Amino acid sequence: MSSEKEKTIAPLSSSSSSPSVELCKGINGLDKVILRESRGSSAEVYLYGGHVTSWKNDHGEELLFLSSKAIFKPPKAIRGGIPICFPQFGGLGTLDQHGFARNRTWTIEDDPPPFPTNTLSKAFVDLILKPSEEDMKSWPHSFEYRLRVALGPGGDLMLTSRIRNTNSEGKPFSFTFAYHTYFSVSDISEVRVEGLETLDYLDNLRNKERFTEQGDALTFESEVDKIYLSTPTKIAIIDHEKKRTFVVRKDGLPDAVVWNPWDKKAKAMADFGDDEYKYMLCVEAAAIEKPITLKPGEEWKGRVELSAVPSSYCSGQLDPQRVLQGS
Numbered sequence: 001m002s003s004e005k006e007k008t009i010a011p012l013s014s015s016s017s018s019p020s021v022e023l024c025k026g027i028n029g030l031d032k033v034i035l036r037e038s039r040g041s042s043a044e045v046y047l048y049g050g051h052v053t054s055w056k057n058d059h060g061e062e063l064l065f066l067s068s069k070a071i072f073k074p075p076k077a078i079r080g081g082i083p084i085c086f087p088q089f090g091g092l093g094t095l096d097q098h099g100f101a102r103n104r105t106w107t108i109e110d111d112p113p114p115f116p117t118n119t120l121s122k123a124f125v126d127l128i129l130k131p132s133e134e135d136m137k138s139w140p141h142s143f144e145y146r147l148r149v150a151l152g153p154g155g156d157l158m159l160t161s162r163i164r165n166t167n168s169e170g171k172p173f174s175f176t177f178a179y180h181t182y183f184s185v186s187d188i189s190e191v192r193v194e195g196l197e198t199l200d201y202l203d204n205l206r207n208k209e210r211f212t213e214q215g216d217a218l219t220f221e222s223e224v225d226k227i228y229l230s231t232p233t234k235i236a237i238i239d240h241e242k243k244r245t246f247v248v249r250k251d252g253l254p255d256a257v258v259w260n261p262w263d264k265k266a267k268a269m270a271d272f273g274d275d276e277y278k279y280m281l282c283v284e285a286a287a288i289e290k291p292i293t294l295k296p297g298e299e300w301k302g303r304v305e306l307s308a309v310p311s312s313y314c315s316g317q318l319d320p321q322r323v324l325q326g327s
């Protein structure tokens, strides 16, 4: 064999790859960015919605739920992944449900203003959203919304939002916000959530009335749609069957929405399979109860860091303290 041939083969058989960021076409020709980390984890972000639609660990396992019926066609928001709810969560205002950020096309920003703390990640993308003239009619405020989606070397997914009031006439504005994260679970009846016990919540299924959660970890046997208030910075979603625990770490986001539509509502949603409620749970880091107010020139930051770790078992039982207090 010629040494020439050996030279061409060598790079192809190499197993390690460096972090990469690739812009390509996704479903229906929509632009998407694929982030890849050297150990094999990856994430996909659609410019439509600034929407993370996929997050895979280094074994290639999908960690986010995306409906098989998701519609990748503006103006419909994509069902699954991580929709961004801004400048309004739910129906809490005059805008359409969850605001407009999730159904606008964002732009890649090559050189955003520097972050105060540098991320270790080399696989990241910076997006920016500014209001159109049409948006200004329904929400008359100038803003710059910068979103960085980053994949850490260990496969953690980090989303950082920086929202700045750029109104020139001295007007403040207020907004509510959520990272509407759909986690993929093996079976909703095998899942429990820790970190929200004993907290107050507003129940969306009971006119947003305020209740206090009991002392046990949350488990699921029917529709749930609750806004937990003043939540800790760390919440764990434990999937017994998969032996996997998702840890949500958040900053600047005091509230947490927990949502599963269950069977009846699932059937009523055109972009959601009838049985898919079994395989998802939304735990949404949010700022809802106390809207964020920004004066002109002010910037708000809200960050979430998601990790997926093997559940630690202790004589057949999970040890919640280890999950919540561990690093």
Ligand SMILES: O=P(O)(O)OC[C@H]1O[C@H](O)[C@H](O)[C@@H](O)[C@@H]1O
Residues within 6 Å of the ligand: 077, 090, 097, 098, 204, 225, 226, 257, 258, 259, 282
């Ligand atoms: O159907 P969407 O507009 O995407 O909203 C889906 C869900 O989002 C949140 O979790 C709300 O608390 C729910 O009330 C709502 O049903």
